[in-house]
Amino acid sequence: MTSVTTKQYTDDVSLLMVLVDTNPLFWSSTTTSFSFSKFLSQLLSFLNSILLLNQLNQVVVIASGFNSCDYVYDSSLGPTNQRVETLLQKLEEFVSKDEELNRDDSVDGIGSSLLSGALSMALCYIQRVFRSGSLHPQPRILCLHGSQDGPGQYVAIMNSIFSAQRSMVPIDSCVIGSQHSTFLQQASYITGGVYLRPQHLDGLFQYLTTVFATDLHSRNFLQLPKASGVDFRASCFCHKKTIELGYICSVCLSIFCQHHKKCSTCGSAFGKPQTSDSTTNQKRKAPDT
């Protein structure tokens, strides 16, 4: 970050953290009409247009790979005339490094990229910007994600989402895979970002510039696509049934549809359920009505 304090930041200066999914298994599963090179071409054009929108705009790209994640580009560093070259150079290095870290050659399905790690890195970078002085660009995170959600990352991702919410950083999501991402739906919903799954991937650049290019201040005056509604109903841990009323472990918040003697997730022993509405180890979840 060169001479941040000397720059005059207004409310329409953005710091855009772009999280790019570089899971090789995902990109090799996509159809040829939308290859990684086509995606990169549209993404690079988008990044260039962001930097053109305002001289002070800043773009940081984080690649979230299969085994690792890393910063691949920071517009505040290096020369301004060879942006694409630097980015591609770094990206190639990253992919090689990611491959070296790979141990498991046969993966079931297409696996998932390390979204939690990339989110944490973005938030760390933003925190650094916040502490650089009272004047700083308005940060936001854009996730370009295609892989499936990794269930094992649940706790880490939810923690990232909540810390983004606390620092008022919206997480925008553009899902380029064929499935919706529960993680990103929640992330955008909680942080007040935009969630979008483009129907026509050839027009990705158009989607990006129309929906995700505007700075946070201008968003107040725009009608951006809204989520049609995220289903936050929970299903129980024991039978995967969607329930509206159930038992919750007071220690780890696991949800069960019937009373157990012991929590299957954290092993806490439950007391006897009482017929009255007094609470022991379980609390009755109030129905939504």
Place this chain on the structure above:
Amino acid sequence: MDASQVVKRVKYKSSVKAPGIDGILKMTRERFTFRPNDPSKSQSLNVDFRLIKGHKSSKEGSGKPALLNITKDQGGYFFEFENFPDRELCRDFVAKAIIANTSSGASEKATPINNEQLSSAEMQRRIKLLQEDSELQKLHQQFVMGGVLSETEFWATRKKLVDVNASRRVKQRVGLKSDMTFNVKPSSDGQSNRVTFNLTPEMIHQIFAEKPAVRQAYLNFVPNKMTERDFWTKYWRAQYLHSARNIVATAAEAAEDEELAVFLKQDPILASETRQKIRKVDPTLDMEADEGDDYTHIPGHGLAVENTKDELEAQYEPFKRSFMQDINRHAAVVLEGRTIDVETADTRTVAEALASSKRVELAKEASNGNVNQERLDRISRMSEIEDLQAPREPPVAPLCIKDPRDYFDSQQVNATNQEAGTKQMKSRLSTSEAYGSLRVFISEIRTVGLSDPIVRPEVAVMVFNGLTQNISSSKYQLGKNPHESILDTLPRVTKEELLLHWTSIQELLKHFWSSYPITTTYLYTKVISALLSYYVEFVPFVVIFSM
């Protein structure tokens, strides 16, 4: 007071401190005027009562001037009267004039319907409601000040609000007086040696609360052993002896009369209570820590010590009673507040009630056995020698979650089953091949460069249509989603303005329909002229809402 006008000689002041100008104040129902005696002074006034918001007046007596302050929205007028009766007369007149002018407002030309005289309490309540609710105030300003509705009409629909507010005020219990009873100065007639004490039920209550021994003695002695009168005589005699501060004489008297001794000796019940309280004090309390906070480090609490007669023999010890003890006991009782709710003047009832409430308290404390145990635990914990103890383990168990994926699954099921199943995608390549192809893609773009055009125009149009379809269709989807309304899509200022108009329309409609059936000409003019003409202003908005 039906006088249609009042004329008084006053001094007009622009502020309280100003010297003032002599002149004549004349008040009629509509306005008041002031003419200075000296015509060269230009301070004459002619003020309409409609501009007047209220009035204040100085306290009577105590050598203060008889002031009346008539207040406007900003500032006011100060008048100094020659005497208080004149001021009272004018004040009442002003009060009536203000009410008459505010409640009849613009509608007085029709028929002055129930121009009720509002009590000042009622008035206060309304003013308070208006101050608390800015929306109500806006409506009030718009309609009542604007002359569309009269004050009474406006409030008639809000009777409930006013009443509820009134009933919310709970009757507050009166606490004990903070005066100390021994301050009661005996009145003596000078000639004989008789001293008279006046005793009120209030004082009795206080004495019983502060001195349980007296209470106990009363229950024991009256009326079997002595009459109530004798009892109190003895009590005050004891008090009198104390105030004389002659310990030797006190001891001598007590030796002769055992009943009197009860009052003179230190209170045994109190003493046991104190002991109990001391036992309850946290033994780990560090008194040194707050030594600098108060005067406790000064011997005698900073008061000059009167008790220098150390040579006093031990036999007088029970009759010594320090001023400090009395003050502390009194303060404790006052802070405790009125523990019983007896309004009677019957001394015996009071004494019994107090005694029983004390017993209940004691029983409660006795049943709290584990409190004592807790205290003991605390002592043993605090007095242990830290160096010799093993480090205390925090009372927590580590959280071990077997499989965090369960949390994900519990939500994933719902989120993804909306779309046609979860089709398992399969990579066509192995991991290493996949990495290879990814690198190929990257080098491809490095050699070829960005595609041109980035997006084909047809695709761009498709994207635009897809993105804006949501917005253009919102008109037809209104009301389907209770969480969203078109109001949220409007700018904030517009939204607030619309909501204000909406409340105004509601208010007007309420009054409009309450006027039916139109039986009197007053109602007719009200509906036609005031409401309807006003309503027309809102019609564009009504149309917008119904669209």
